[in-house]
Amino acid sequence: MKPLARLRLDPKGVATVLEADPSLDLEGNGLPCALLVQGQDPFGRPLCPRCPVQRELRRGAYRASTPLLVKGRRLRCQGYREAEGFLVELYPERAEPPDLLLELSRLTQHLLRNPEGFPQALEDFLRALRLALGMEAAELFLIDPEGHHLILTAYEGLHREAFLERPWFQLGEGYPGIVALRREPLVTHALGEDPRYLRQKVKQLGYQTYVCCPLELPHSLIGVLNLASRDPRLDHEALLDSLGRIGPLFASTLYTLLTRLGEVGLEAIAQHLLRGEASEALLTFLQKVRRLTGATGVQVVAREGRRVALGWVPPCTMKNCPAWRGEVAGLKNGLPDCPEAEGRPRICLPLWAKGEVVAVQTLFHARPPRPPTGPAAPALWLERVVLPLLFPKEEARPIPELEVYALGGFRVRYRGRELGPRDFGRRGAYQLLKLLLANKDRALYAEDLAETLFPELPPEKARQEVYTLVYHLRKALPGIVEREGEYYRLRLPEDRFLDFERFEALMRKADLEEGLAAFKTLRQALELYKGPLFGDDPYGEWAEAERAYLQERALSGLLRLGELAEALGYQEVAKEAYARALKLEPFLEEAQRRLSFLKG
Numbered sequence: 001m002k003p004l005a006r007l008r009l010d011p012k013g014v015a016t017v018l019e020a021d022p023s024l025d026l027e028g029n030g031l032p033c034a035l036l037v038q039g040q041d042p043f044g045r046p047l048c049p050r051c052p053v054q055r056e057l058r059r060g061a062y063r064a065s066t067p068l069l070v071k072g073r074r075l076r077c078q079g080y081r082e083a084e085g086f087l088v089e090l091y092p093e094r095a096e097p098p099d100l101l102l103e104l105s106r107l108t109q110h111l112l113r114n115p116e117g118f119p120q121a122l123e124d125f126l127r128a129l130r131l132a133l134g135m136e137a138a139e140l141f142l143i144d145p146e147g148h149h150l151i152l153t154a155y156e157g158l159h160r161e162a163f164l165e166r167p168w169f170q171l172g173e174g175y176p177g178i179v180a181l182r183r184e185p186l187v188t189h190a191l192g193e194d195p196r197y198l199r200q201k202v203k204q205l206g207y208q209t210y211v212c213c214p215l216e217l218p219h220s221l222i223g224v225l226n227l228a229s230r231d232p233r234l235d236h237e238a239l240l241d242s243l244g245r246i247g248p249l250f251a252s253t254l255y256t257l258l259t260r261l262g263e264v265g266l267e268a269i270a271q272h273l274l275r276g277e278a279s280e281a282l283l284t285f286l287q288k289v290r291r292l293t294g295a296t297g298v299q300v301v302a303r304e305g306r307r308v309a310l311g312w313v314p315p316c317t318m319k320n321c322p323a324w325r326g327e328v329a330g331l332k333n334g335l336p337d338c339p340e341a342e343g344r345p346r347i348c349l350p351l352w353a354k355g356e357v358v359a360v361q362t363l364f365h366a367r368p369p370r371p372p373t374g375p376a377a378p379a380l381w382l383e384r385v386v387l388p389l390l391f392p393k394e395e396a397r398p399i400p401e402l403e404v405y406a407l408g409g410f411r412v413r414y415r416g417r418e419l420g421p422r423d424f425g426r427r428g429a430y431q432l433l434k435l436l437l438a439n440k441d442r443a444l445y446a447e448d449l450a451e452t453l454f455p456e457l458p459p460e461k462a463r464q465e466v467y468t469l470v471y472h473l474r475k476a477l478p479g480i481v482e483r484e485g486e487y488y489r490l491r492l493p494e495d496r497f498l499d500f501e502r503f504e505a506l507m508r509k510a511d512l513e514e515g516l517a518a519f520k521t522l523r524q525a526l527e528l529y530k531g532p533l534f535g536d537d538p539y540g541e542w543a544e545a546e547r548a549y550l551q552e553r554a555l556s557g558l559l560r561l562g563e564l565a566e567a568l569g570y571q572e573v574a575k576e577a578y579a580r581a582l583k584l585e586p587f588l589e590e591a592q593r594r595l596s597f598l599k600g
């Protein structure tokens with residue numbers, strides 16, 4: 001049905017009238033929507049100044065609606081998010097249901113621009129679907145990428161708690177599992193009498209009509225869409241016809257979005273792995289999972305026991321977790337209970353790579369999402385293209401034993417665990433590690449260490465302090481320091497990653513290359529250079545020589561990268577390289593000249 005009026009709003013709510021019925025008297029572009037429409041609530045109070053539609057859209061919804069009175073006429077205001085504002089449409093109060101294909105198209109556009117709004121957008125679409133088809137409940141189950149389970153991902157409608165009684169089904173189990181296995185719709189008008197339906201609370205509430213429809217792709221199935229009502233007289237043929245028209249497009253929308261998210265994550269993670277930053281790759285992976293799922297904390301535990309966490313996650317040993325057997329488990333959320341989980345709700349997911357469970361992931365939400373299992377399947381789909389890289393079969397432990405990031409700041413990880421100053425017992429031991437790293441290829445005389453670290457103390461007292469710091473450093477990083485008479489030398493494990501060492505190795509490789517090969521290698525190297533060596537300790541004279549050398553290498557690398565980018569036709573990359581060089585050295589004439597030329 002054609003709307004009575006269509007308005008486009010900028011981010012501040014200023015309206016442009018696209019079309020309008022003359023009877024509404026909507027004239028005056030450039031006015032705030034509230035002043036233009038002047039709608040009222042059913043009690044005659046001004047509604048537009050506190051517009052619920054704009055409020056919901058600003059909070060992240062892709063669609064929102066509200067009834068209102070305009071010049072005595074009962075209308076419905078329907079709004080949608082757009083790239084640079086909102087689209088608002090006014091319909092008669094009892095207008096025909098929305099065009100579901102158009103709704104799905106708007107959902108797709110919204111999710112491609114705002115993938116982090118995935119959970120809310122799905123619920124908004126299910127609401128539109130439910131109301132358009134006259135149903136009381138709508139739910140979406142997504143299948144995990146390995147095809148083992150169906151997990152409740154979105155629900156909208158009445159009696160939420162009853163439908164959340166069981167949010168997880170294996171293939172062939174319950175209505176969702178049967179439909180997923182047979183790839184055929186399943187319909188009943190006597191739900192209470194059907195033993196195949198396993199959620200007893202839904203039956204007790206008197207639900208009779210239940211329509212379960214597979215969401216198929218050309219090569220597989222991505223989920224199952226369900227609609228429920230207590231009215232046994234509904235025309236299921238009309239329901240199946242509507243679902244048959246939107247089902248393929250809905251399935252492809254879900255698959256495209258989740259696959260694209262995985263590909264974007266793969267690009268970022270692959271860049272870290274190319275530079276040898278295995279632990280940074282895993283943390284980037286966890287950050288993307290956390291952003292998509294809205295989790296308070298995310299943790300991954302690998303088969304060999306390595307554990308990496310982002311945010312706060314409740315403790316759990318995970319030795320006998322069902323997730324190791326390929327099951328989705330959890331606590332206090334309708335999933336099969338993990339026997340080792342204690343305390344707060346969480347979800348434990350098996351992470352598959354090349355046909356086997358290589359790790360278990362825990363998602364924790366301080367405020368459980370609705371439904372509690374909502375983030376599980378999207379997280380698994382996001383991760384499916386990344387896991388073979390992060391957990392390759394041929395490597396028992398892809399993450400180095402020792403990782404040091406010293407360019408721009410200073411961070412240390414030992415066997416996957418990040419260490420801060422407190423982990424070294426004495427802050428001076430943390431400082432001693434920096435000093436030794438700045439001289440990693442040289443032996444340092446104990447007297448020199450004492451003079452550098454404790455210039456204000458008497459020589460003997462200073463030496464005793466050095467001995468104490470060495471003890472604490474060895475305790476935090478076993479075997480890291482060895483003594484040769486009166487000299488100390490850093491003993492680094494072969495299984496290590498030092499960002500400044502890797503940076504220098506890539507720069508030397510680029511020195512021997514030409515053209516596109518040199519361009520690619522330089523980009524990898526310069527991604528590692530995030531700032532001066534030990535940038536958190538800029539006045540440490542003990543690192544000045546090495547700091548100046550690495551900065552000079554970075555400057556020359558940026559200039560060469562700019563030249564190569566110009567030759568290859570990558571003008572934007574060249575501008576970025578010269579701009580970075582000027583941040584390091586503001587008066588670098590060659591960079592100023594080339595950047596001015598490129599900007600015209």
